[in-house]
Amino acid sequence: MDELVDHIRALISEGGLKVGDSLPTEKELCERFGAGRNTVREAMRMLKTYGVVKVRPKIGAVIIDERMARAFDLFSFNTLEVSRETFVDIQGFRSLLEVASFETLFDKVTARDIADLHQVNRELLNAKTAVDASEVDFRFHTRLVAVMGNKAILDVYKIMKPVIMKIMLKAKTLHTFSTVTYAEHAEIVDTLERRDRTAYQYKMKSHLDAGFRHFVD
Amino acid sequence: MDELVDHIRALISEGGLKVGDSLPTEKELCERFGAGRNTVREAMRMLKTYGVVKVRPKIGAVIIDERMARAFDLFSFNTLEVSRETFVDIQGFRSLLEVASFETLFDKVTARDIADLHQVNRELLNAKTAVDASEVDFRFHTRLVAVMGNKAILDVYKIMKPVIMKIMLKAKTLHTFSTVTYAEHAEIVDTLERRDRTAYQYKMKSHLDAGFRHFVD
DNA sequence: CACCCTTATTGTTGGACAAATAAAGGATAA
DNA sequence: TTATCCTTTATTTGTCCAACAATAAGGGTG
Numbered sequence: 001m002d003e004l005v006d007h008i009r010a011l012i013s014e015g016g017l018k019v020g021d022s023l024p025t026e027k028e029l030c031e032r033f034g035a036g037r038n039t040v041r042e043a044m045r046m047l048k049t050y051g052v053v054k055v056r057p058k059i060g061a062v063i064i065d066e067r068m069a070r071a072f073d074l075f076s077f078n079t080l081e082v083s084r085e086t087f088v089d090i091q092g093f094r095s096l097l098e099v100a101s102f103e104t105l106f107d108k109v110t111a112r113d114i115a116d117l118h119q120v121n122r123e124l125l126n127a128k129t130a131v132d133a134s135e136v137d138f139r140f141h142t143r144l145v146a147v148m149g150n151k152a153i154l155d156v157y158k159i160m161k162p163v164i165m166k167i168m169l170k171a172k173t174l175h176t177f178s179t180v181t182y183a184e185h186a187e188i189v190d191t192l193e194r195r196d197r198t199a200y201q202y203k204m205k206s207h208l209d210a211g212f213r214h215f216v217d
Numbered sequence: 218m219d220e221l222v223d224h225i226r227a228l229i230s231e232g233g234l235k236v237g238d239s240l241p242t243e244k245e246l247c248e249r250f251g252a253g254r255n256t257v258r259e260a261m262r263m264l265k266t267y268g269v270v271k272v273r274p275k276i277g278a279v280i281i282d283e284r285m286a287r288a289f290d291l292f293s294f295n296t297l298e299v300s301r302e303t304f305v306d307i308q309g310f311r312s313l314l315e316v317a318s319f320e321t322l323f324d325k326v327t328a329r330d331i332a333d334l335h336q337v338n339r340e341l342l343n344a345k346t347a348v349d350a351s352e353v354d355f356r357f358h359t360r361l362v363a364v365m366g367n368k369a370i371l372d373v374y375k376i377m378k379p380v381i382m383k384i385m386l387k388a389k390t391l392h393t394f395s396t397v398t399y400a401e402h403a404e405i406v407d408t409l410e411r412r413d414r415t416a417y418q419y420k421m422k423s424h425l426d427a428g429f430r431h432f433v434d
Numbered sequence: 435c436a437c438c439c440t441t442a443t444t445g446t447t448g449g450a451c452a453a454a455t456a457a458a459g460g461a462t463a464a
Numbered sequence: 465t466t467a468t469c470c471t472t473t474a475t476t477t478g479t480c481c482a483a484c485a486a487t488a489a490g491g492g493t494g
Contacts, residue, residue, distance in 0.1 A: 001478080025443065036480040038255055041444090045259045049266045050291055057444040057487040067291040074267055074284045083236060083282050089369040092321070096370070100317040104309070152306040153313070156373055159288055218445080242476065253447040258478090274454040274477040 004043045007033050012052075012063065023053060023061040068155065075162035090163045091212050097145055097157060099204045104148050106195050113147045114193045121185040125178050133177035134168040140185055167212060184210070221260040224250050229269075229280065240270065240278040286372050307380045308429050314362055314374060316421045321365050323412050330364045331410045338402040342395050350394035351385040357402055384429060401427070 008029065011017070024032065029040045044061060047053045051070035053061045120140045127133035138161060145157045172181060184207045191200040225246065234240070241249065246257045261278060264270045268287035270278045337357045344350035355378060362374045389398060401424045408417040 027443085038258075038481090039479060041255075042259060042262045042478095045262045046266045049263045055444070058442065058489065059487090060443065071288045071291055074288050085368070086282065086285060089285075089367045092365070092367045093369050093373075096313060096318055096321070100320065101313055103317065104313070148309070150306045150309045152303065152310050152377075160369075244476085255448090256446060259445095272477070275456060275475060276454095277476065 001039065001042065004033055004035055004039060005046055008043055008047065017063055019063050019065050021063050023063065025060055068158075071159045072161070075159070086163060087167060090160055091167065091208065093160065094141075094164065095205065095208055097153060098141065098208065099201055101145075101148060102197055102200055102204075104150075105144075105192065106197065106200075108149055109147050109192055113143075114189060117143055117189045117192075118186070121182060121189065124182045124185070127174065127177060130169060130172065130174045130177065133174055133181075134165050134172070137168050137172075137177065137181060138165055144188075171210075171212065180210075218256065218259065221250055221252055221256060222263055225260055225264065234280055236280050236282050238280050239276075240280065242277055285369055290376075292376050303380065304384065307377050308384065308425065310373075310377065311358075311381065312422065312425055314370060315358065315425065316418055318362075318365060319414055319417055319421075321367075322361075322409065323414065323417075325366055326364050326409055330360075331406060334360055334406045334409075335403070338399060338406065341399045341402070344391065344394060347386060347389065347391045347394065350391055350398075351382050351389070354385050354389075354394065354398060355382055361405075388427075388429065397427075 008023070011023070017023075023029075026037055026040050026044070029035070029044075030037050033040070035043075044053065044055060047061075048055055049070065051066035051068075052063065054064045054066075055061045117140065120136065120143055123136045124133060124140070127136055141164070142154070142157060142161075146154055148154075184203065188200065188203050188207060191203055225240070228234070228240070240246075243254055243257050243261070246252070246261075247254050250257070252260075261270065261272060264278075265272060266287065268283035268285075269280065271281045271283075272278045334357065337353065337360055340353045341350060341357070344353055358381070359371070359374060363371055365371075401420065405417065405420050405424060408420055
């Protein structure tokens with residue numbers, strides 16, 4: 001089965017197929033790889049959930065690239081309780097991306113970045129619900145990570161959104177967001193603007209830890 | 218179909234099922250939702266590729282949470298034609314994961330880690346081809362990242378493997394691997410063992426930059 | 435151009451058998 | 465008797481096949 005998926009993937013990459021191109025029909029795939037139609041269908045179902053192909057009746061399978069969207073889907077179903085280990089790992093990852101990255105951050109940050117960060121942070125005061133506030137909170141941190149100008153890092157950060165938002169929501173009330181969180185963000189942006197390495201690391205680390213401390217229970 | 222997936226997801230969340238619990242058998246799901254077995258199987262296949270369930274014959278479907286690993290599987294496709302920006306971004310990411318992470322590394326590193334790193338590095342001397350050597354090279358760096366004990370970070374690093382290996386291969390010959398690379402690795406492990414922060418950062422940064430410098434053309 | 439018909443392809447169902455494996459039962463030895 | 469190992473059995477998933485429904489492109493007709 002996994003072998004069949006690999007075959008089809010090889011068909012795509014080695015065949016030089018690009019987004020928009022069509023794959024052979026199910027029947028042809030059956031013949032080419034000597035598999036039953038159900039097996040081929042399950043393989044295609046996997047590629048479909050990966051966001052690599054789009055299948056429609058009569059049309060067939062067309063190559064797409066919606067993997068990023070699928071990655072979000074993955075974590076959007078909160079039906080599953082995120083394991084404690086995952087939480088700890090994600091928080092450690094954030095610490096690396098937002099605290100340990102300070103050299104790059106300080107190197108790349110511009111006045112525009114500072115202004116944007118302040119503005120996003122101000123939106124925290126207008127949030128009507130805790131969920132709204134956590135959305136803004138996440139936008140703030142995303143904007144900070146974006147300062148580095150590294151798309152790979154930014155994509156990874158965005159994928160972690162659902163888990164990060166759970167951490168935020170678990171730790172804070174609407175009131176906390178508009179007071180404590182707002183003030184901490186403001187301080188962080190200030191240290192960034194002043195290029196104060198020590199203060200930045202201290203403030204950001206405290207900020208992340210604070211959000212996480214309540215969660216440990 | 219998507220409806221059926223939603224049903225099963227509801228079954229998990231509303232049934233309060235947790236990681237380790239079992240789902241009903243395919244037959245039961247067919248009866249409960251009035252669907253054919255192949256349809257149920259395709260729905261389960263989706264959940265499987267999401268990393269939410271693990272299915273084994275006779276055992277049935279058990280709930281797991283490997284979504285993080287799956288999310289990064291998504292990007293193991295299409296390593297063809299990596300753009301220059303991607304290369305630069307990945308290299309920046311590596312710098313974050315391997316250099317800027319030194320605090321965590323120094324905090325977590327054990328004698329076992331040091332021994333493993335030395336052993337992997339020694340394998341570099343036995344490599345027969347440049348491709349073999351780059352495999353070992355990647356294993357060395359993976360083992361280093363693994364020291365942090367963070368599964369999310371390790372998963373991300375593994376995804377970047379195809380791109381990282383391209384960088385390694387482009388920069389080095391078999392001879393370079395067994396002389397320069399081997400020596401640099403050994404030095405890095407030594408600084409890690411001595412907990413020499415300054416030297417570690419300098420050596421590792423130089424090592425990564427050296428591998429990348431030849432690539433910029 | 436609008437409409438209908440044909441036809442090819444995917445979507446779903448049911449049934450059959452193979453493969454895997456947990457559970458039950460039986461044989462053997464201490 | 466008890467424990468251990470092996471065999472058998474039963475259940476569940478894995479794969480295949482055949483049939484029909486649903487969908488939509490393409491062609492023919494007015």
